Amino acid sequence: MKQDGPLSHMIRQLSVLPGLGPRSARRAALTLISKKDDMMMPLIRALSEAAEQIVTCPVCGALDDTSPCRICSDPSRDQGLICVVATLTDLWAIERAGGFRGVYHVLGGVLSALDGIGPDNLSLDDLKTRVAENVPREVILALPATVDGQSTAHVVMDILGAHDIKVTRLAHGMPIGGELDYLDDGTILTAFQARG
């Protein structure tokens, strides 16, 4: 394989995707080329279409092909109830679960000294402006139950503290269908303390 040929170039571009390394990128490239009409051309079309049409919602920071996004512009969603999430995948997880009828604010990650993510890398200022312009009734912090997630939650609470907003967090406890024997000690302890 020529090192600067189209095949190795394609493999290099695929291998930087999260979840794909050099070996799986080679395998993916071969599969794509051997199924040019069934896989490769549809992928190229889908990527080009997405690159052209998808924009960041100026209100909540989610991605959609409309601006503001479908959720922010949906009149049936409660604009007084904002759920703060770290990433868009977390937003999707909540939407898949169903049941939440408020709107979101996507921070774009959590604070992480290790990864060099500070307050300026997250959409904290946008959240500050957003709640100042239109004070919500309640803000739900749906941030990861990790050290970084919880320190991010503290920073968000500081921002919200300037207003009279009810701030809640997702409950901790046993996952539905979870077996005690397979749960970590922290979760069991929390579930005991929050029993009711």
Next chain:
Amino acid sequence: MKQDGPLSHMIRQLSVLPGLGPRSARRAALTLISKKDDMMMPLIRALSEAAEQIVTCPVCGALDDTSPCRICSDPSRDQGLICVVATLTDLWAIERAGGFRGVYHVLGGVLSALDGIGPDNLSLDDLKTRVAENVPREVILALPATVDGQSTAHVVMDILGAHDIKVTRLAHGMPIGGELDYLDDGTILTAFQARG
């Protein structure tokens, strides 16, 4: 996320790649869109270029942007020495190792009753025609050391049996740098029997 929007369409197309499932496809899609100029546009360009330029070599079955491929058309490679491999990734592995100066024949897989891959799915007929037209001095069977790989090797040997060709196989034994304690019994036994 709208189920038929460009974002979900892109994720669906990514998730059919080997090595990516729905979850990693979502993560890859988000990374691509957040790095549109650095990752997404170069990937689209690389894929389009590859789709346009890469062809299957009519001689050996490898992929390249020239036809015949660079290896088949290289006058310094020994056309009388053919190395039969299952896949293009195996060819690349041998090229990375260096040292082999012959040419290849890419079968496109190995026989597998489980995966429904029969003789007609491999380029066995091409090999038959190729060796009949230009009888090589030696054919090296560099097929996987699995049951399917070895039954494929037998079929290839049947094809070659019609001509006076020296047929060899890759040696089995300890990998360089391998420790006995971490090797499987079959490899140790083979290495003992082939000692010298």
